[in-house]
Amino acid sequence: xxxxxxxxxxxxxxxxxxxxxxxxxxxxxxxxxxxxxxxxxxxxxxxxxxxxxxxxxxxxxxxxxxxxxxxxxxxxxxxxxxxxxxxxxxxxxxxxxxxxxxxxxxxxxxxxxxxxxxxxxxxxxxxxxxxxxxxxxxxxxxxxxxxxxxxxxxxxxxxxxxxxxxxxxxxxxxxxxxxxxxxxxxxxxxxxxxxxxxxxxxxxxxxxxxxxxxxxxxxxxxxxxxxxxxxxxxxxxxxxxxxxxxxxxx
Ligand code: G3P
Ligand code: MG
Numbered sequence: 548x549x550x551x552x553x554x555x556x557x558x559x560x561x562x563x564x565x566x567x568x569x570x571x572x573x574x575x576x577x578x579x580x581x582x583x584x585x586x587x588x589x590x591x592x593x594x595x596x597x598x599x600x601x602x603x604x605x606x607x608x609x610x611x612x613x614x615x616x617x618x619x620x621x622x623x624x625x626x627x628x629x630x631x632x633x634x635x636x637x638x639x640x641x642x643x644x645x646x647x648x649x650x651x652x653x654x655x656x657x658x659x660x661x662x663x664x665x666x667x668x669x670x671x672x673x674x675x676x677x678x679x680x681x682x683x684x685x686x687x688x689x690x691x692x693x694x695x696x697x698x699x700x701x702x703x704x705x706x707x708x709x710x711x712x713x714x715x716x717x718x719x720x721x722x723x724x725x726x727x728x729x730x731x732x733x734x735x736x737x738x739x740x741x742x743x744x745x746x747x748x749x750x751x752x753x754x755x756x757x758x759x760x761x762x763x764x765x766x767x768x769x770x771x772x773x774x775x776x777x778x779x780x781x782x783x784x785x786x787x788x789x790x791x792x793x794x795x796x797x
Contacts, residue, residue, distance in 0.1 A: 558580075565580075565791055567636050569628070570640070571650070586700075591615075595671065597672070599642040609628045615665055624640050659698045660697050661700050673708070678714060681713070699717055699718070701719075720741035720742065720743045723744055746766035755781070764785075766787075768786075
């Protein structure tokens, strides 16, 4: 199938840097600014329940210490993921993945779900995220509504392979900081529809090669409007931004 992004600009971690990342407050800030597509990160808690979380440890965005995997999901959901950003966000919880994704679906917000396994949990995390996504969007998958079905991405090829085993019908993207010489083999190996790269390392020639291979191309994380325009000129299909105040949706 030829796969395309439903939107060109995604709010990174829900609300970019205008609200605490990977929280409902961030998502609502993105929506308030007109974003109808987001990228966010998903990790498993100790009990195998998926939460919306970037770091595998507490301390940066979530008050506390230790690893995410030291806590059950409901324990994490009772923690403060907002006060690091500002007093107005005191007590903002770590979202449960199913609740966060369900809210996005109900409000027509398209999702790039980044599978972010804690070290050593690649397969479990890839499988869990894919299983939930496939279940939540079963009707849309059956109807081939690819404009609403989420895209699963990951730096972990093991996680993407596990996602493919569990739910081959949910589209996948391989995340790479920069394209290695064997990028196409690796993308084909996980049967990804898209290549996600750090825009800082991408060249116009590489962008052209990805497009000529018939793959979708996405850049993270683009925070300058002039750079976004340049990348779109190279054939980049979509990008995510932290500066949802400078680079608008659409
Ligand atoms: O999915 C794009 C981007 O979010 C990947 O890097 O570390 O911000 O999750 P990171
Ligand atoms: Mg991410």
